[in-house]
Each structure stands twice: as C-alpha cells, then as structure tokens.
Amino acid sequence: MKAVPGPTDHVVVVGAGLSGLACALHLLGAGRRVTVVEREASPGGRSGRVNLGGYQVDTGPTVLTMPHLADEAFAAVGDSLHARVELMALDPAYRAAFADGSTLDVHTDGEAMEAEVRRFAGPAQAAGYRELRAWLERLYKAQMRRFIDTNFDSPLQLLHPDLARLAALGGFGRLDRRVGRFLSDPRLRRIFTFQALYAGVAPAQALAAYAVIAYMDTVAGVWFPRGGMHALPRAMADAAGDAGADLRWSAEVNALERSAGRVRAVRLATGERIACDAVVLSCELRSAYELLGLSPRRPVRLRHAPSAVVLHAGTDRTWPGLAHHTLSFGAAWDRTFDELTRTGRLMSDPSLLITRPTAHDPALAPPGKHLHYVLAPCPNTEVGPSAATWRDLGPRYRDSLAATLERRGLEGFRDSIQEELLVTPLYWTAQGHAAGSPFSVSHTFAQTGPFRPRNLVRGLDNVVLAGCGTTPGVGVPTVLISGKLAAARVTGHVRRTPPVRPPASAAVSASASAVLAGGAHDPS
Structure with a gap:
C-alpha cells in the first residue's frame, strides 16, 4: 500500500463529516497531532441537525447499519461507541407496503x-x-x-x-x-x-x-441512535476532542499553500494559516478538486447518482401502519428507474422511504408530536430538472408527495403538518453537491473498486481524500471505512475491520440502516 512519504506528525483534516471524524480518530490513535477544520458551526457534514420549531431534524441519513465500523474508530483512541451513544436495534428493520395493499415486516433475525x-x-x-x-x-x-x-x-x-x-x-x-x-x-x-x-x-x-x-x-442488523443520527458524529467529535484533536468550527478553508509537491499549510477564509505535514480532504469531491486546482483524470467524465427530495414534517399525529422505517412501493418498478437514471422525469408512480424517528425517541419532537421524514428519489440535475427549476417545482412536488401519502393510507397528512422543511436538488446544489445529488458519484462498474476516484492525489505527496466520492463509496458504513483508509494512507498502517458482531448488550435497545458499495481511482 502506498503511503504519504516524509513527515506526517501534524495532519489537518478538512471536513467534520463521518469520514473526516473517523479519519481523525484513527490518526489520533496512531499518535498524530490532528486539527479538524469544519466550515459549519457543528460536526456532522451530511449528518447534520436542524431545530425546526422544537422538532430535532436529521438532515442526512436516517438509517444506520454496521455500527461496529463506528466503534472501530472510537476504539482507535481507547474509547467506545456504546459508552457514548445508546443504540437501539430496530425490529422490524423496515416495513414494506406494496401497491396491492400487502405488507411485509423485514426482520434481520x-x-x-x-x-x-x-x-x-x-x-x-x-x-x-x-x-x-x-x-x-x-x-x-x-x-x-x-x-x-x-x-x-x-x-x-x-x-x-x-x-x-x-x-x-x-x-x-x-x-x-x-x-x-x-x-x-x-x-x-x-x-x-x-x-x-x-x-x-x-x-x-x-x-x-x-x-x-x-x-x-437485512442480515447484519439495523440500528437507531437515541438522539437521532446526528448523535453519532457529535459523539465522534467529542471523542476526538477528548483524545486531543484541535476542533475548529465555522472555519472555512479557501486555499492550500503548496511547494515542492506538498501542501505546507491550510489557509482559512479569515486569513489564518495552519501549517501541516499532511492534509486529508473529506469535503465534497468537487470541492476537494477545486481546492487542489485539479480535475479528475479519467477517459470519461464522472457520472453521479440520482438525487432525492426530502420532506421533513413535524406533525400533530402519526399513523399506526408506519414502522420506524416504512418502504412505500408504487406499482411501477423498471419504469421508475428509467425515469430516475435515463429520461430525467420525476417518478410517475413513486416508491418512498418514510422514517418516523419519534417511534423510538419521542424527545425528538415536542410533547405529543411526531416527526416524519419522507424521501423520494428524483433525477439529478445532469439528467433531470436544473437546480434553479426546483425553486418553483419543489412546492408543487411537495403537494404531489403529500397527496400520494394520503392515497396510500396516511389520511389527513397535509392537515397534520405543523412544521416542515422541504429539501430538493436546489438545496443539495447550494451545499456543493455535484449534479445536485447527496449520493455523489454513482457505482457503475467504471466507478467502483480500483476504478473509483482514488484517495491519493497524483502530483501531491501529502494529500489524501476521504468521503463518499472516493474509496470505497456511498453510504454510512463506507464513509466510515473511507476515513479509516485515508488515515492508513498517512500512517502506513492498515487496521483491519473485525467481523460483524452485536453491540455490547448493556448499551443496546433499538436503531436504523444505511447504504454501501465499493470503490477507488485517481483525483489528479
């Protein structure tokens, strides 16, 4: 395995999402001095948090699988996920509701x-x-x-x-x-x-x-952290801080100071200069390339995954047919994927993920209220409506989604909403996500494994990439692995993932799920 040559005593990690925090913990465990620089006021990246009139909304993933991968990062500094986060094992992991009226509970046992x-x-x-x-x-x-x-x-x-x-x-x-x-x-x-x-x-x-x-x-188990998914990056940041990391919030990087094939310092928008021996860029792949002044060297340009519209709804009621996670399938299937990936049309018969985090943590909403997260996949802005189009399209599509939910058994959904937040490709674009997609580079064969953008940067000896756009790919488990692999590039030491094991029983109660797929290639 190729590793960063020369001194690596002080590492600056740009971005405090899950991959950046996992990387920081593994680096700290290997004896490196670590500074984490994050443009937002708190950790999380995609796994952020918004207070919506008393409803605590997770702005990113709502499902967690393979929690032992997070525990591995905590263990690198002698800490434990289960000492900091209460995980609850979800049973069922999902409830699937089909267009013919049938339902099936998905158990991992x-x-x-x-x-x-x-x-x-x-x-x-x-x-x-x-x-x-x-x-x-x-x-x-x-x-x-x-x-x-x-x-x-x-x-x-x-x-x-x-x-x-x-x-x-x-x-x-x-x-x-x-x-x-x-x-x-x-x-x-x-x-x-x-x-x-x-x-x-x-x-x-x-x-x-x-x-x-x-x-x-469906096999390894689905989990939910008490306090929502944001509890995971918050706990990781706390563990990193306790292990000696210098955590900088509201600190945006606007330049990298380079000489002789190495980055010598990170410059913040405030003008502050942070000298370093190595840099890990866990920000968006496109943002990393822009900071580096490079573009991916590939025979064909990168293709991005479909995007998503998410309706966060704080309501005064819920519906007994909903599990913590409910998959509401439309009758269409092949046509749906054709719309999302080829023709660029909105799903004519949508399949939806409905998450109800207050099913296991009522404290995420005001007393007696409920929180619902409705995710509808949609085309990204390369094949579908532009980001600007979503300014007017978003509210209309929100009404369409609400009508679909009511037809599928959530009677009175629209009237029950007291607080809401609609997220569309317009938002994802404003956050710097290429093609307006939070799911980054798609996992076609040519963008998977050794063909995915590599986490080493040609021409710069001490820069490493982390996150869903690089090795190994999209999803909570994989970005945690990505952070570990980035740390290994710095330290030269590979820490192998242990077999899947159940979390310590003293810390377990119930939780949620995520997404995976593999990958690596060359950002230069």
Whole structure:
C-alpha cells in the first residue's frame, strides 16, 4: 500500500463529516497531532441537525447499519461507541407496503424473517429466502476485506483468489436476475434490490455484488441512535476532542499553500494559516478538486447518482401502519428507474422511504408530536430538472408527495403538518453537491473498486481524500471505512475491520440502516 512519504506528525483534516471524524480518530490513535477544520458551526457534514420549531431534524441519513465500523474508530483512541451513544436495534428493520395493499415486516433475525416470508408468500419463497440469506453472507465475506476495506493502488490488486470466489458466487451477474434465482415473488425481490438505487444504478443493470448492501440492511442488523443520527458524529467529535484533536468550527478553508509537491499549510477564509505535514480532504469531491486546482483524470467524465427530495414534517399525529422505517412501493418498478437514471422525469408512480424517528425517541419532537421524514428519489440535475427549476417545482412536488401519502393510507397528512422543511436538488446544489445529488458519484462498474476516484492525489505527496466520492463509496458504513483508509494512507498502517458482531448488550435497545458499495481511482 502506498503511503504519504516524509513527515506526517501534524495532519489537518478538512471536513467534520463521518469520514473526516473517523479519519481523525484513527490518526489520533496512531499518535498524530490532528486539527479538524469544519466550515459549519457543528460536526456532522451530511449528518447534520436542524431545530425546526422544537422538532430535532436529521438532515442526512436516517438509517444506520454496521455500527461496529463506528466503534472501530472510537476504539482507535481507547474509547467506545456504546459508552457514548445508546443504540437501539430496530425490529422490524423496515416495513414494506406494496401497491396491492400487502405488507411485509423485514426482520434481520433469520428465523423471524423466514416465518414472515412464509406468511407473506408461502413456503417455497421462505425456502428461497433462506438460500438467499446464506448467499448474502458468503458474498459479504468474499467482498469486505479484499474489495471494500482496502486501499487500491492498481487494478492488478483485483487479481486475487477472492475475485474468483466473487465470480463463483455470481457477483458479476446482474443484481435483479441473481436475486430472482432465489425469489420469484417480485415484491420480495424489491426488498433485496432497491438499495442499488442509492448506489446510482437500477437493479436490472447493477452488479450482483451490490447485494452486499442488502446484506447490511437485512442480515447484519439495523440500528437507531437515541438522539437521532446526528448523535453519532457529535459523539465522534467529542471523542476526538477528548483524545486531543484541535476542533475548529465555522472555519472555512479557501486555499492550500503548496511547494515542492506538498501542501505546507491550510489557509482559512479569515486569513489564518495552519501549517501541516499532511492534509486529508473529506469535503465534497468537487470541492476537494477545486481546492487542489485539479480535475479528475479519467477517459470519461464522472457520472453521479440520482438525487432525492426530502420532506421533513413535524406533525400533530402519526399513523399506526408506519414502522420506524416504512418502504412505500408504487406499482411501477423498471419504469421508475428509467425515469430516475435515463429520461430525467420525476417518478410517475413513486416508491418512498418514510422514517418516523419519534417511534423510538419521542424527545425528538415536542410533547405529543411526531416527526416524519419522507424521501423520494428524483433525477439529478445532469439528467433531470436544473437546480434553479426546483425553486418553483419543489412546492408543487411537495403537494404531489403529500397527496400520494394520503392515497396510500396516511389520511389527513397535509392537515397534520405543523412544521416542515422541504429539501430538493436546489438545496443539495447550494451545499456543493455535484449534479445536485447527496449520493455523489454513482457505482457503475467504471466507478467502483480500483476504478473509483482514488484517495491519493497524483502530483501531491501529502494529500489524501476521504468521503463518499472516493474509496470505497456511498453510504454510512463506507464513509466510515473511507476515513479509516485515508488515515492508513498517512500512517502506513492498515487496521483491519473485525467481523460483524452485536453491540455490547448493556448499551443496546433499538436503531436504523444505511447504504454501501465499493470503490477507488485517481483525483489528479
């Protein structure tokens, strides 16, 4: 593995999102002096927090899987995730509601899920689920260490027996077709393939290897931190501060001072100069390139994942059919993905993620009130409406979403709203997200593994990238790994991810889920 040459005693980490904070903790654990510089007034990055009239709104991911990856970062400084954050294991992980009126609770316990599938679709599908679960477990084991939790220096690193194992498992076939070998019921297939959307690829085109995301959601367990998802980056920042990190809030970087192929200092918008031996840029990939004065050297330009519209609604009521996470599927499926990724139209029959965090933490809303998060995937601004168009389109689409929810059983939804926040590609663009997408660079084959933008920068010896645009990719688990891999580039030491294990029972109660997929390539 290539590592930063020369001195690395003092490292500046730009950005205090999950990847930047994970990197900082791993660097501190390796004995480095660390300064974290964040343009916002608090940690979190995408996992931010807004107080909306007494409703505590998570502005980013609402689901958490693989919490042991976060615990690994805490452990680097002798700390513990479970000492700082109360996690609650969600059961069901999701409730799936289909257009035909049927519902299915997704359990991560194998026996419970087999019984639920048998009730929902009969014994043959239950047997298929058991086979699918075993395949997902083998797929995860074949991928994690070799293709996800690794720093790629060359595509030749793929030439390993694990590649043959992945091929033998059908990992290079198509996701929808491979899952269809186990489950013939199209509703069940959706449960194990919809995650490909967040990787930016339709299930019919996605590699079957991306089913590792479904492993995380449906096998490894889904969690929710008391206090919401923002409790995780807040706890990570506290742990980093206690371990000696210099945390700078409301501090925007506007230049990097360079000489002889190295960054010598980070300059803030205030004019302050922070001298350093190495820099980790965990900001948006596009922002990192702009700071570096470079562009990715690739044969074709980067493609970005679809975007999303999110309606945060503080309400005076809730609905008994909603679980903590509810997947509300429309009747359309293939057409939906075509609209999102090719034609650029808004979903004509939307599939939605509805999250109700107050189901497990009522303190996130005023007494007797409820908080709902409605996520509707939409085209990014490269293939769909421009960011500016969303200024007028957003309110109309919000009304359309509310009408859809009411048709699907959430009667009186519009009248129940007391506080709301609508997030569209206009907002994501203003935050610096390329193509107006919070899901960054899509996980096409040409943008995955050793072909994803690399976390080393050609021509600059001491700059490392972290975050969802680089190795290994999009999602909470992967950005935590990304921070660890960035730290390894600085220290030269690889800390291997331990096997999945349940959190310490004393700290556990209930929680939520995330997204994954792999990757690396060259930002220069």
